[in-house]
Amino acid sequence: xxxxxxxxxxxxxxxxxxxxxxxxxxxxxxxxxxxxxxxxxxxxxxxxxxxxxxxxxxxxxxxxxxxxxxxxxxxxxxxxxxxxxxxxxxxxxxxxxxxxxxxxxxxxxxxxxxxxxxxxxxxxxxxxxxxxxxxxxxxxxxxxxxxxxxxxxxxxxxxxxxxxxxxxxxxxxxxxxxxxxxxxxxxxxxxxxxxxxxxxxxxxxxxxxxxxxxxxxxxxxxxxxxxxxxxxxxxxxxxxxxxxxxxxxxxxxxxxxxxxxxxxxxxxxxxxxxxxxxxxxxxxxxxxxxxxxxxxxxxxxxxxxxxxxxxxxxxxxxxxxxxxxxxxxxxxxxxxxxxxxxxxxxxxxxxxxxxxxxxxxxxxxxxxxxxxxxxxxxxxxxxxxxxxxxxxxxxxxxxxxxxxxxxxxxxxxxxxxxxxxxxxxxxxxxxxxxxxxxxxxxxxxxxxxxxxxxxxxxxxxxxxxxxxxxxxxxxxxxxxxxxxxxxxxxxxxxxxxxxxxxxxxxxxxxxxxxxxxxxxxxxxxxxxxxxxxxxxxxxxxxxxxxxxxxxxxxxxxxxxxxxxxxxxxxxxxxxxxxxxxxxxxxxxxxxxxxxxxx
Amino acid sequence: xxxxxxxxxxxxxxxxxxxxxxxxxxxxxxxxxxxxxxxxxxxxxxxxxxxxxxxxxxxxxxxxxxxxxxxxxxxxxxxxxxxxxxxxxxxxxxxxxxxxxxxxxxxxxxxxxxxxxxxxxxxxxxxxxxxxxxxxxxxxxxxxxxxxxxxxxxxxxxxxxxxxxxxxxxxxxxxxxxxxxxxxxxxxxxxxxxxxxxxxxxxxxxxxxxxxxxxxxxxxxxxxxxxxxxxxxxxxxxxxxxxxxxxxxxxxxxxxxxxxxxxxxxxxxxxxxxxxxxxxxxxxxxxxxxxxxxxxxxxxxxxxxxxxxxxxxxxxxxxxxxxxxxxxxxxxxxxxxxxxxxxxxxxxxxxxxxxxxxxxxxxxxxxxxx
Ligand SMILES: Nc1ncnc2c1ncn2[C@@H]1O[C@H](COP(=O)(O)OP(=O)(O)OP(=O)(O)O)[C@@H](O)[C@H]1O
Ligand SMILES: [Mg+2]
Numbered sequence: 001x002x003x004x005x006x007x008x009x010x011x012x013x014x015x016x017x018x019x020x021x022x023x024x025x026x027x028x029x030x031x032x033x034x035x036x037x038x039x040x041x042x043x044x045x046x047x048x049x050x051x052x053x054x055x056x057x058x059x060x061x062x063x064x065x066x067x068x069x070x071x072x073x074x075x076x077x078x079x080x081x082x083x084x085x086x087x088x089x090x091x092x093x094x095x096x097x098x099x100x101x102x103x104x105x106x107x108x109x110x111x112x113x114x115x116x117x118x119x120x121x122x123x124x125x126x127x128x129x130x131x132x133x134x135x136x137x138x139x140x141x142x143x144x145x146x147x148x149x150x151x152x153x154x155x156x157x158x159x160x161x162x163x164x165x166x167x168x169x170x171x172x173x174x175x176x177x178x179x180x181x182x183x184x185x186x187x188x189x190x191x192x193x194x195x196x197x198x199x200x201x202x203x204x205x206x207x208x209x210x211x212x213x214x215x216x217x218x219x220x221x222x223x224x225x226x227x228x229x230x231x232x233x234x235x236x237x238x239x240x241x242x243x244x245x246x247x248x249x250x251x252x253x254x255x256x257x258x259x260x261x262x263x264x265x266x267x268x269x270x271x272x273x274x275x276x277x278x279x280x281x282x283x284x285x286x287x288x289x290x291x292x293x294x295x296x297x298x299x300x301x302x303x304x305x306x307x308x309x310x311x312x313x314x315x316x317x318x319x320x321x322x323x324x325x326x327x328x329x330x331x332x333x334x335x336x337x338x339x340x341x342x343x344x345x346x347x348x349x350x351x352x353x354x355x356x357x358x359x360x361x362x363x364x365x366x367x368x369x370x371x372x373x374x375x376x377x378x379x380x381x382x383x384x385x386x387x388x389x390x391x392x393x394x395x396x397x398x399x400x401x402x403x404x405x406x407x408x409x410x411x412x413x414x415x416x417x418x419x420x421x422x423x424x425x426x427x428x429x430x431x432x433x434x435x436x437x438x439x440x441x442x443x444x445x446x447x448x449x450x451x452x453x454x455x456x457x458x459x460x461x462x463x464x465x466x467x468x469x470x471x472x473x474x475x476x477x478x479x480x481x482x483x484x485x486x487x488x489x490x491x492x493x494x495x496x497x498x499x500x501x502x503x504x505x506x507x508x509x510x511x512x513x514x515x516x517x518x519x520x521x522x523x524x525x526x527x528x529x530x531x532x533x534x535x536x537x538x539x540x541x542x543x544x545x546x547x548x549x550x551x552x553x554x555x556x557x558x559x560x561x562x563x564x565x566x567x568x569x570x571x572x573x574x575x576x577x578x579x580x581x582x583x584x585x586x587x588x589x590x591x592x593x594x595x596x597x598x
Numbered sequence: 599x600x601x602x603x604x605x606x607x608x609x610x611x612x613x614x615x616x617x618x619x620x621x622x623x624x625x626x627x628x629x630x631x632x633x634x635x636x637x638x639x640x641x642x643x644x645x646x647x648x649x650x651x652x653x654x655x656x657x658x659x660x661x662x663x664x665x666x667x668x669x670x671x672x673x674x675x676x677x678x679x680x681x682x683x684x685x686x687x688x689x690x691x692x693x694x695x696x697x698x699x700x701x702x703x704x705x706x707x708x709x710x711x712x713x714x715x716x717x718x719x720x721x722x723x724x725x726x727x728x729x730x731x732x733x734x735x736x737x738x739x740x741x742x743x744x745x746x747x748x749x750x751x752x753x754x755x756x757x758x759x760x761x762x763x764x765x766x767x768x769x770x771x772x773x774x775x776x777x778x779x780x781x782x783x784x785x786x787x788x789x790x791x792x793x794x795x796x797x798x799x800x801x802x803x804x805x806x807x808x809x810x811x812x813x814x815x816x817x818x819x820x821x822x823x824x825x826x827x828x829x830x831x832x833x834x835x836x837x838x839x840x841x842x843x844x845x846x847x848x849x850x851x852x853x854x855x856x857x858x859x860x861x862x863x864x865x866x867x868x869x870x871x872x873x874x875x876x877x878x879x880x881x882x883x884x885x886x887x888x889x890x891x892x893x894x895x896x897x898x899x900x901x902x903x904x905x906x907x908x909x910x911x912x913x914x915x916x917x918x919x920x921x922x923x924x925x926x927x928x929x930x931x932x933x934x935x936x937x938x939x940x941x942x943x944x945x946x947x948x949x950x951x952x953x954x955x956x957x958x959x960x961x962x963x964x965x966x967x968x
Contacts, residue, residue, distance in 0.1 A: 004672070011674030494692035497653050498750075502706035502757065503680045512705070516696045 020506040025415050025424045031408065032431045035474045039450035040434070043442075046449040047071070047276040054273075070273040081278060084262040091175050091247060091258055092240040098180025099236045103187025104229060109329060110188075111195040112221070114315040116326045124333040129185035130582055131575055132535040132552060134245030136178045138559060138571055139340035141249070142347050144169045155343060158356055170254040178246050181336050183239065187232040194228030195221075213316065231296045238289040242282055242439020244538040249559055260441040260538060267448070267542055275542075276449055279442035287437050341575065348569035365569045378558075381569050386554060394534055394550040396465065401472025402529035405480045406522050408432075408473065413484025414514070417492040429485070436478040440538035443475050448542055463545040471543065472533050479532075480525040487521030488514075520589075527585045534578055551577075602793055603664035603760040604629040605650065610659030612645055612817075619645040620656070621817035627761075627795060627810070629664075632787050634796045634804040634825075637814035638840065643797040644689075646814075647763045650795065651686040652679030663760060685754030687764040691746045693738040699725070699749050700734035706757040724756040725749075727786065744775045751786070761793045768803065776803075783807060801841050805829065813837045829890075831957070835964035838888045838957065844920065846888045847931045850961075855881040860958075862887070863925040867905040869951060875958065875967060884961040893955035894933035896921060896947045898940065904948040907931065909941045923947060 004012075016022055048066045055063040074081045106125050110118045128136070145154030146163045157163050167173055206216040244260040251258060257265075259282055266275035318325060351362040362368070368380035381387045412428050419425035435443060447470065451461040461467035491514050499509045537552040544553045551574050558567035605627040612620040619642040627633045635643045648654040650661065652668070655676060661669040663684065668677040693702050704721040712720075725731050728748040738746055747767055754762060767783075768776045784807055787794055798804055804811050805825045812822040813836075821833040832838035838846050851860040851869065855876065859868045869887060871879070879885065900906065907923035919938055923931045931949065941947050958967040 008672055008674050015674060015676060494688045494690055495694060497651075497679070498686075498688060498692040498694070498753070499705070500653070500679045501651060501684070501686050502753070503709045504705075505680065508709065513694055517694075 021415070021418060024411060025419070025428070028408070028412055028415055028428055029424065032412075032428065035470065035477070036431055036434050038455075039446045039474070040438075042450040043276050043279060043446045047273050047280060049273065051270070051272060053270050070271070071277060074274050074277045079257075080262070080266075080274065081281065084257045084259045084278070085281065087172070087247075087251075087256060088241050088258040088260075090172055091179070092237045094172065094176035095179040095183060095240045096233045096237040098176055099183040099187045100229060100233050102180065103184040103189075103232065104191045104225075106184070106329065107188045107192035107195055108221075109325065111192045112316050113318050114322065115318060115329075116322055117330065118326075121326070121329055121333065124330075124337060125188050126185045127337055128182050129189075130531070130535075130578055131182070132245065132537060132571075133179065133182045133243050134249060134537065134556075135571060135575060136181055136336075136340055137174075137246045137249045138564075138568055139344045140174055140178050141169070142343055142564070142568065143340070144174070152352070155347075155356060166254065170250055171256045172251075174250045175247050175256075178250065179240055179243065182246075183236045186236055186239070187229075190232035190235070191225060191228050194225040227296050231293050234289050234293045234296070238286050238293075238439070241285055241289075242441050242538060244441050244541050245556060249556075252560075260439075263441055263445060264542060267445075272448070275445055279445035282439050282442045283437065286439050286442075290437055341572075344568045345572045348565050348572055350565060365565045378563060378566060381566070381573060386549065387551075387570065390549045390551045390554040393465065393468070393548060394552070397468045397472060397550060398530040398533035399526075400469045401476065401533050402526040404469065405473045405476045405529050406483075406525035408477060409480025409482075409484035409525055410488070410518060410522055411484070412477075412481045413486075413488040414492050416481075416485050417488040429481070432481040433478045435475050438475075440475065440536065441542065444471065444539050444542035447471050447474070462543070463547055465548055467543060468540065468548050468550070471539055472529065472536075475539055476529045476532060480529060483521050483525045483528075484518075487518040491517045524585065524589060527581070527588065531578060531581055531585065534574070534581070601664070601760055602629045602791055605761055605793065605795070606660075606662040607646075607650070608660040608662075610646070610649060610656045610661065612642075612649060612654065612656045618817050620649065623659075623814075623817070623819050625812055625819060625822055627793060629793055630791050631809045632784075632794045632796060632807055633810040633812065634798060634808040635812050635814055636798060636801060636804040636840075637820075638799060641814045642817040643799075643814060644765055645817075647686065647765050647795065647797055650761075651684050651763055652677065652682050653686075683760045685757065685759035685762045687747075687750050687754055687762070687767050689766045689769060691738075691750040691770075693746055693750055693753070695738055697737075698734065699730065699736050699738070699741070702738070702749060703752045703756050706753065710757070720756055724752045727755065727789065728752045729782070743771050744779060747771065747779065748782075755786070755790065755792075759792070761795065763795045763797075765797045766799070767796075769798070769800070780807060802843070805841075813840060815840075831966070832888070833966050835886060835888070835959045838959070842890055844891055844932050844934075846890045847894070849887045849889075849929055849931070851885055851887055853879045853881060853883045853885060855879070860885060860887065862905075863929050864927040866926050869956065870903070870953065872953065878967050879958075885967065886959040886961065886964075887951075888957045888959060889951050889955055891920065891932045891934040892936075893952060894931070894935075895950040895952060896933055896935050896937070896939045897950070898942055898947065900948050901950050904950045906946050907949050909945050909947055912941070914938075921947065923949065 047070065048068065050058070050061045050063055050065040050067050050069070052063045054067070054069070055061050055065075058067070058069060061067060061069075103125075106121065109115050110122045110125070115121070141154065143155045144164050145151055146157060146166060146169055147153045148163070148166055153163075154169075206220045207213070211219065242260060244264070247256070247258040248261050248264075250256075251261065259278055263275045263278045263282075266272070266278065346356065348365050349362060350356060350360045351364060352360055364380050366380045367382055369383055378384060409432075412432050416425045416429045438446065447467065448462075451458075451467050451470070453462075454460045461470070495517065496509050496513055499513045504512065535552065537556055540550055540553055541556070544550070549557075551570065555567050555570040555574060558564075558570060605625075607623055607625045607627070610620055610623045611618070621642075623646060625633075635646060637643055645654060649656045649669075656669060656671065658671045659669070660667065660671070663682065667673070667675050668682050669675060694705075697705070700721060703725060704717050707717045707720060722731065722734075725734065728751055730745060730748050730752060733741065733745065733749075738749070741749065747770075751764075751767070768779055771779065780803060787807075796804075796807065808825055810822065811825045811828045813820045813828060815836050821828055821837045823831075823833075828837060829841050832841060832846075835848070839848065849862050851862040853871065854861050854868075855871075857868075858871050858873075858876065860871055861868050895901075897904065905925070907925055909921060910924050911922035913920045913922070919935045921933045921935050923933065925931070933949070939947065959965060960967060
């Protein structure tokens, strides 16, 4: 090999580069460089770059110069970074704790006990996670709003006359509660899978030795799920810290600012560099959290070995307390998940805010034509051009984003599996997972920094639907790649090789073998991206323009300018779309599992 | 395609990172032979097969099927797997789960754009050859392991490759089915006359099926010969000890040229050193004497040149008896004794090592002294 002649080496090289797999690898690598690597580099670069505005404000600085100015300002101005950082951490810690308490308690009840009606609890427990993370912020306001600042009163005040203190309406407390209620399903899912993996013989052994149920829970069950708990805590924390909607709605009016909110206001103040700096900060925090989680997952594996042979689960009997606990848990979930959504729905039929009587009933916000007397002339949803355009935009972005992202995920999965261990495929695998480390709002900032101006032959994409689709593709790539890799693992090995040996060309193999066997993974990839995109706000909020508005950003902007009923109606619509599509996904998964000749 | 060809493998090497999976292998697999690659796990058998099939690319060397070059590192020739006319039966069967038995088997024919009738007729014929007629409409998940194995064989046979490779095709089956399919394989080989390269680490399988055996270790072919030759005239200690269950007996000794003998077991026993070997060894050299259990002669009385050894286990399995004996220095010897000689009250048997059944190996290289 070492003494091969130059011409032989050239000929081998030519051999290599006409292989379909090689071409595919090169194309995929180029796509990832443009979608992920270059935007990320540009974020850092732009944080040091002087803008046109800077060139007027700072003496001796030309547009495009590299300057430290913004980094210095961010560090020395308390309100620019440290205050939002502190607020973000406060909210994230609080949210993670609330989510952990609710999520793990529910998980234990559903997985490890003989609680009556566990299944309905399990069903309700995952609902909040399917909704936009700020879905509960709207009914929260609707319910608790007080009249202190000249606003119309909320449901509670109308009903009982009680005016709750402002700290319960706005600021960290409601933010933590609302986000905790959104993120607990996340903890619930992780902890319930950890609990499923504990051998109940361990618990029985403890009881045989005379431990009470509480002692057993504390000394056997709990230690076994600690890593799972911790991991879910970290992940909930990481997600919370990049979330925009709830903190903006419930913090903004009292000047309580978190990092994502500050990022957006810097961008609006034409201080893009500072927005990028904060985004870098957010990314670093997220990287640290996910790194810690990675370390934990390593140790968690050893816990799941606890099961082994003779694995068996026997539920803990709750006895007489069972029905009471079950009732309590149901009431809790109904009050915190179902009723708020009903209130949201109901309020969208109320002509004037602050009154919940039937006499105030109107279909205006759903079907009405523009009327200057109501909500500044905005027509009802179904006749509102902004809403109609937003709906189409949402659907288009979600469908195209989902399809492109799933195709890329499959192809990357193929390359990774086929070239296992080779440099190229390792590059593809690692890079496609990077967006996982980047909070949505920061991902938006990254794309702002990169695609806002022309790049080579590519025109400036700011304000185009293409940019929105790219955002979705880039951000969701880790998930579709993961699905792609796992479905290719079963197919791209010997099953494909057998077809190759039989004489099938690469396109034929893809068509006859790979596609039929990975199709269901592909379709669920499309659907999952679709559903996540429909409820996504943080990812889009920075790059949105009036032409590219989507349902979520529209809902948010109505809420922001105080068009409550419209935004409530729109949120209801959004939730209905999401629930219907989710039901379709479940149905599809169910059917495709049944028909698969496994 | 269709004709029966020999395979020439020349100096083929393949490394994965720092692992040398196949190390400078040269073999000629005669046309129509049933050649088995035999060796312990990880010795590079699968890698060599995949290189032959074109699924893996060797780093170096040359491969010919008949007179056509399918791989040559110097001339940068690498015929793709789909054009080599070589079939491969995977250890995992790799049947396509979304296709019926008929679709699986006829796939290769469809690609060759044959007429509908011919496809049907050839598919049914090959299914008959492997004893799977009547199963055309089943999905692979509705077949037993042995049936899946037959279908995966049919899928490769149907296109009449010039060479058929099989990677441990029977290893996932239970012992009884394995015996049946072994006979089946032999029949298919005789019926088709195809060149078959067969991978296994089961040496009984290799012995019973093959016309040639290539024993591999650490990516190197240790010996390549007909199975009886490999068994009776193992070229080195590795081959000698790999072949046979229970394994061959290895007795270490020292050459004593003056007495024309090899002193064994710390001097309590000795073995005469034949005249033709005396020039090949040096005085005082350590050598290993190998004798297979079935060649040891046991008797209750002392015989000329016999060694008295203590019996410490006597295992009677019905058809044959294995006697475990121990020398004074701890050397263990296993003998298969068809005459069922019983030890006397002193628990001792007299062991004779017939000179024509004993092979001598060098200590450092492990090579046969001959
Ligand atoms: N794709 C690969 N990447 C890295 N190393 C490999 C790869 N394939 C094989 N090897 C290594 O090459 C060596 C030979 O592997 P091979 O699969 O050929 O062994 P084998 O003789 O078929 O073993 P077995 O009897 O267990 O099937 C092993 O050390 C294996 O770990
Ligand atoms: Mg193998």
